[in-house]
Amino acid sequence: MPSNPKVAKAFRAMKNIGISQEKVKPVLKNLLKLYDKNWELIEEENYRALADAIFEKEEATDSKKPENTEQEEVLEEEAADEEPERPLKRLRSRHQEVHSSSISAGTSFKKVEEQAELPGTNPQGCSQGPQLNNRNAAAESQSVPCLTYVRNKGKQPVSPNSADRWENNANSRKNRLKGKETQPPQIISKEKGLVLGKASHASILKKPKTEPDIEMLGTHDIIKPKDEPYTVAMPQFEVPIAVIHPEPSNDKGSSNGIASRKQPDTSETSAAELRGGRKADKDIPTSSNGLVTSHELVKPQNVCYSNIDIASSTFGEVKVSINCDAALGRSDFHLPSLEGVVKLVGDKCLKPFKALDPNFSVPKLMKDMCECFLELGTQYNHELQETAKVDAENDIGYRSMALVSPNGSINLELDSGEDQPEKSQLPLPCNGHTNSTQTDQTTSAGNCGSVPEIDQNILERLMSESPVALCGSKNLEFDAREAQPEKPQLPPCNSHNNRASTDQIASVENCGSAPEIDQNILEHVTSQSPGPLCESTQDETGSCVVTDITRGQEEVMISLVNEVNDRIPPSFNYIAHNVVFQNAYLNFSLARIGDDNSCSTCSGDCLSLSTPCACAYETGGDFAYTKEGLVKEELLKESISMNRDPKKHCQFFCKECPLERSKNEDIIEPCKGHLVRNFIKECWWKCRCDKQCGNRVVQRGISRKLQVFMTPDGKGWGLRTLEDLPRGAFICEYVGEVLTNAELFDRVSQSPNREEHSYPVLLDADWGSEGVLKDEDALCLDATFFGNVARFINHRCFDSNMVEIPVEIETPDHHYYHLAFFTTRKVKALEELTWDYGIDFDDHEHPVKAFKCQCGSKFCRNMKRPRRTRARKGW
Numbered sequence: 001m002p003s004n005p006k007v008a009k010a011f012r013a014m015k016n017i018g019i020s021q022e023k024v025k026p027v028l029k030n031l032l033k034l035y036d037k038n039w040e041l042i043e044e045e046n047y048r049a050l051a052d053a054i055f056e057k058e059e060a061t062d063s064k065k066p067e068n069t070e071q072e073e074v075l076e077e078e079a080a081d082e083e084p085e086r087p088l089k090r091l092r093s094r095h096q097e098v099h100s101s102s103i104s105a106g107t108s109f110k111k112v113e114e115q116a117e118l119p120g121t122n123p124q125g126c127s128q129g130p131q132l133n134n135r136n137a138a139a140e141s142q143s144v145p146c147l148t149y150v151r152n153k154g155k156q157p158v159s160p161n162s163a164d165r166w167e168n169n170a171n172s173r174k175n176r177l178k179g180k181e182t183q184p185p186q187i188i189s190k191e192k193g194l195v196l197g198k199a200s201h202a203s204i205l206k207k208p209k210t211e212p213d214i215e216m217l218g219t220h221d222i223i224k225p226k227d228e229p230y231t232v233a234m235p236q237f238e239v240p241i242a243v244i245h246p247e248p249s250n251d252k253g254s255s256n257g258i259a260s261r262k263q264p265d266t267s268e269t270s271a272a273e274l275r276g277g278r279k280a281d282k283d284i285p286t287s288s289n290g291l292v293t294s295h296e297l298v299k300p301q302n303v304c305y306s307n308i309d310i311a312s313s314t315f316g317e318v319k320v321s322i323n324c325d326a327a328l329g330r331s332d333f334h335l336p337s338l339e340g341v342v343k344l345v346g347d348k349c350l351k352p353f354k355a356l357d358p359n360f361s362v363p364k365l366m367k368d369m370c371e372c373f374l375e376l377g378t379q380y381n382h383e384l385q386e387t388a389k390v391d392a393e394n395d396i397g398y399r400s401m402a403l404v405s406p407n408g409s410i411n412l413e414l415d416s417g418e419d420q421p422e423k424s425q426l427p428l429p430c431n432g433h434t435n436s437t438q439t440d441q442t443t444s445a446g447n448c449g450s451v452p453e454i455d456q457n458i459l460e461r462l463m464s465e466s467p468v469a470l471c472g473s474k475n476l477e478f479d480a481r482e483a484q485p486e487k488p489q490l491p492p493c494n495s496h497n498n499r500a501s502t503d504q505i506a507s508v509e510n511c512g513s514a515p516e517i518d519q520n521i522l523e524h525v526t527s528q529s530p531g532p533l534c535e536s537t538q539d540e541t542g543s544c545v546v547t548d549i550t551r552g553q554e555e556v557m558i559s560l561v562n563e564v565n566d567r568i569p570p571s572f573n574y575i576a577h578n579v580v581f582q583n584a585y586l587n588f589s590l591a592r593i594g595d596d597n598s599c600s601t602c603s604g605d606c607l608s609l610s611t612p613c614a615c616a617y618e619t620g621g622d623f624a625y626t627k628e629g630l631v632k633e634e635l636l637k638e639s640i641s642m643n644r645d646p647k648k649h650c651q652f653f654c655k656e657c658p659l660e661r662s663k664n665e666d667i668i669e670p671c672k673g674h675l676v677r678n679f680i681k682e683c684w685w686k687c688r689c690d691k692q693c694g695n696r697v698v699q700r701g702i703s704r705k706l707q708v709f710m711t712p713d714g715k716g717w718g719l720r721t722l723e724d725l726p727r728g729a730f731i732c733e734y735v736g737e738v739l740t741n742a743e744l745f746d747r748v749s750q751s752p753n754r755e756e757h758s759y760p761v762l763l764d765a766d767w768g769s770e771g772v773l774k775d776e777d778a779l780c781l782d783a784t785f786f787g788n789v790a791r792f793i794n795h796r797c798f799d800s801n802m803v804e805i806p807v808e809i810e811t812p813d814h815h816y817y818h819l820a821f822f823t824t825r826k827v828k829a830l831e832e833l834t835w836d837y838g839i840d841f842d843d844h845e846h847p848v849k850a851f852k853c854q855c856g857s858k859f860c861r862n863m864k865r866p867r868r869t870r871a872r873k874g875w
């Protein structure tokens with residue numbers, strides 16, 4: 001045993017997740033050096049830093065060199081002063097509770113009949129459906145409880161030929177999390193004290209409690225994919241952040257996924273020069289601000305907004321200074337925290353629109369910022385100031401200052417730069433500073449420099465939207481130029497103002513030293529916003545056509561046509577992968593994926609193995625896909641049957657249903673039930689099979705020829721296939737913002753027009769494994785503002801040609817998963833693709849008003865009477 005107990009403990013922790021000492025030792029040694037022997041950093045989150053660094057190292061090197069095996073050497077070498085490798089994944093210093101659902105015992109399913117009964121033949125009828133998808137049978141329905149519960153103790157693969165393999169699916173899934181206390185699912189059972197109430201349609205809608213701001217910070221804990229650069233501080237405000245995705249379709253950023261730092265660019269050319277294509281004028285006034293280093297700040301010549309100043313140094317530091325005269329002479333003004341201001345601006349600008357208001361502009365944003373500053377400043381709030389002080393103690397990349405002149409005019413400065421001198425405490429209220437829009441006259445922040453965390457999103461938006469790009473002084477291997485996916489040439493915009501087009505992209509590219517930002521976000525803001533799809537042209541027949549609504553974000557181009565009416569393409573931000581909105585808790589860590597949840601010894605294509613690997617446990621010991629990449633019959637039938645007749649399937653009932661909780665926290669109605677769904681589990685990073693392994697389908701993205709079109713029957717836009725499709729084919733994932741159920745409730749309640757199209761679905765397939773699910777774990781997806789092609793899929797009652805199946809990719813914790821659509825039958829080219837939202841058309845109390853169904857199905861639930869109850873898949 002090593003003499004240092006901390007080392008021994010680290011070895012033990014790694015051993016627990018299957019990592020040998022040989023692998024741990026060199027990495028631990030490096031980490032110790034890197035963190036100055038700060039064991040706290042290494043130990044936190046159950047040695048997550050260490051585990052991640054080990055995995056990264058493994059991924060980065062094809063050949064593994066055998067290391068010395070003596071643990072003691074680690075200690076001996078702690079003192080060695082060779083330059084350690086940087087950890088390949090950046091860690092966040094904050095502490096975070098490792099969440100995971102407790103495990104419930106698996107449930108044995110009844111074998112489904114070959115063909116699901118049609119509604120007409122089933123007097124019980126299928127239940128009504130969801131708007132926010134939750135196929136919970138409404139409580140008045142006669143739900144079929146699970147009668148047997150079998151625990152898959154051995155986790156042994158089940159014979160692929162076993163007729164019971166889908167029965168084992170749920171068992172294995174419930175057992176997948178290590179070290180979790182097992183507990184049976186909440187089943188309809190009076191003995192367990194669960195109430196099986198009737199569906200109440202009279203619940204009072206109540207705004208959910210909003211989390212305090214302090215909790216909003218640091219709710220995300222995301223490891224970036226190896227192909228992407230890492231972000232020091234994930235954005236925390238209203239703009240969603242990209243969720244990890246396994247194989248970016250565009251090969252951008254660092255090829256090996258290692259975000260390393262470049263040496264600072266010491267060239268004399270400043271970012272402003274690059275943008276303007278000329279050398280900096282050394283006579284341009286420079287800042288004397290204490291926060292700025294000796295590098296000159298150069299004002300670009302093309303900035304002409306009277307109350308905004310932008311200056312950059314030769315090292316790429318940039319300062320944005322906003323002058324807000326409106327506080328002039330106001331004695332009631334007190335300096336608010338910048339965090340508060342940014343939050344308020346976020347609320348004001350972003351909340352109502354999400355996809356940017358077509359009238360959005362940076363000057364307007366800055367004006368809003370000044371107004372918010374004034375608003376908060378005149379409602380002096382001591383608590384806010386305290387928060388600012390606390391936040392100021394955090395080490396953050398972006399600094400900001402708020403200066404108030406003696407005459408009350410405000411000068412806000414946003415400053416990006418990591419080599420700033422120590423932050424100064426903000427004396428509050430601060431009202432004795434010289435105001436100037438000239439950076440050289442700006443008073444030192446030392447006198448008034450609150451340094452709260454500023455939303456990186458705001459900066460990124462500024463980067464992409466501003467006529468002058470903001471550049472940070474952080475130099476990373478990541479080059480914004482690489483971040484631009486190769487996009488097909490798009491026809492010129494003819495109906496909208498595409499502010500974030502190539503000009504802005506170019507200015508970001510030219511920065512050379514882009515701040516460290518999430519590549520996905522950069523893509524969103526540079527290529528997506530503002531929302532409208534503006535590449536529509538008219539073809540010779542006068543039809544509106546968009547060549548590729550994905551703007552190059554999918555492997556295939558997806559066109560849009562309107563041959564029916566004058567409606568122009570909708571305004572939204574196309575994203576190929578989910579993004580996290582705000583409070584949703586996604587805990588991705590390779591360290592959480594044990595060996596029994598990945599195939600670390602596989603190579604090539606797992607589907608060709610004679611005995612299925614560990615990744616097949618989830619699906620009862622057999623892979624979910626055929627060699628042709630289609631979902632296997634049994635799983636498909638089971639999934640279809642679940643949608644068509646949920647009452648025949650196993651449901652769980654939450655102890656305290658998040659849906660009901662968000663409606664009324666004081667009187668929480670009984671849970672109306674959630675289906676226990678079968679998951680597909682795909683191989684992933686920790687697996688050693690290759691990227692083309694047949695057990696990786698959804699993560700590879702859309703491959704079929706699809707088209708968005710205007711439906712002729714009043715359903716608005718729809719999605720259709722341009723090729724014949726076999727049964728069981730993957731079409732697309734439902735991509736959108738990952739929100740908590742409470743956030744969604746909030747969003748929908750605040751929506752000015754609730755009757756408009758809404759796109760949320762619940763990720764409730766595993767809610768039952770928890771006692772009381774926390775708000776941040778009760779997730780859903782909303783594609784209203786950020787989404788992919790799935791947002792165009794229309795509803796069809798009962799006999800839709802697609803079915804959704806939950807897919808586990810990055811995390812065994814099923815709070816978060818992917819919702820993937822597969823065909824339920826052969827589909828002919830040009831047929832519309834539909835899925836059954838599961839809406840209860842009679843639920844008039846639902847926050848989202850149901851549309852009048854035009855699905856045309858002979859089983860349409862909206863037409864047929866008497867009503868059938870059917871649980872929504874959504875809310």
Ligand SMILES: C[S@@+](CC[C@H](N)C(=O)[O-])C[C@H]1O[C@@H](n2cnc3c(N)ncnc32)[C@H](O)[C@@H]1O
Nearest residue numbers: 715716717757758791792793794795853854855
């Ligand atoms: C996910 S969106 C589908 C795309 C939508 N048609 C559009 O134009 O953007 C859902 C919305 O489409 C419309 N919709 C979907 N299925 C429908 C149906 N069967 N009948 C009538 N409207 C439908 C409703 O307005 C619904 O809120």
